[in-house]
Amino acid sequence: MPKHFRSLQEFTKLELLGLIGRAIELKKEKKVGKIHQQLMGKTIGLIFEKPSTRTRVSFEAAMYGLGGQVIFLSGRDTQLARSEPLKDMSRVMSRYVDGMVVRTFGQEVVEELAAYATVPVINALTDLHHPCQVLSDIMTVIEKKGPIEPLRIAWVGDGNNMANSWIQAAGILGFELTLACPQGYEPDQEILTESRKRASKPITLIEDPVAAVHGADVINVDVWASMGKEDEQEERLRVFSRFQLNRELLAKAPTDCVVLHCLPAHRGEEITDEVLESAQCIAFDQAENKMHIHKAILESLIG
16 A cells, blocks of 8 residues: 555654655755766646745755656646546546545545555645644744754644644644634644643643744644635634734744745735745745655655
């Protein structure tokens, strides 16, 4: 059976740190001009029901950077638009490509594709999980702050797919995580419960963003209305207004705290332009590291 990348929960601490370490190594080698050809002769299919800029380009650049090839399929380009059974699509695609990278709505799509695939299936985003993104975020934190275990991470805003994957990461890697989310916008309860069982440090859910950032080494924010929730935009603007990461909230954290945002940012909503452009914000390092972590994942699963 192939090894899939559906969520962080199916990996050990050693495996996740190994992927991050390898990504850092690949990044260093690229900067000195080393040519990578580990995936020469291999092809991945990018199956994107949700549009993307960073995730698509970083996966394509990663695969090409390892000597491989990419076939991109949007939702309208596949038989999914015509209600072809996922199990049929998965078995056919497995005969054409060496791996599938899937960006979709329901986690059940990734699960069913993986159940019938004979090649690795990689979750590039669902409404429930965003594992590749969080792994690249943690890589960025390690580059800037050192080992992740002693650090205190704060999440401020919506309990969305990013929050869910951060919760799983905290349970596996053993760092302290505090999430400040408005009532009614909490992360997935089952993921929270299971991750707390595995965790060696507290995973705390509160409603006060000031308390969350107090003593934090890292503050993480994301858009208030994720893709597919645009019809809730006006209501979310009202509910989340006190969760904005602005200069006043950032001042409640230590001066050496760093700020994460997976992008795209809605400047003036979840984060102000002043904070996003500040020296403490490492969002664009995060964006670069998506490519390097994707290389490590592709090399590990397909190489």
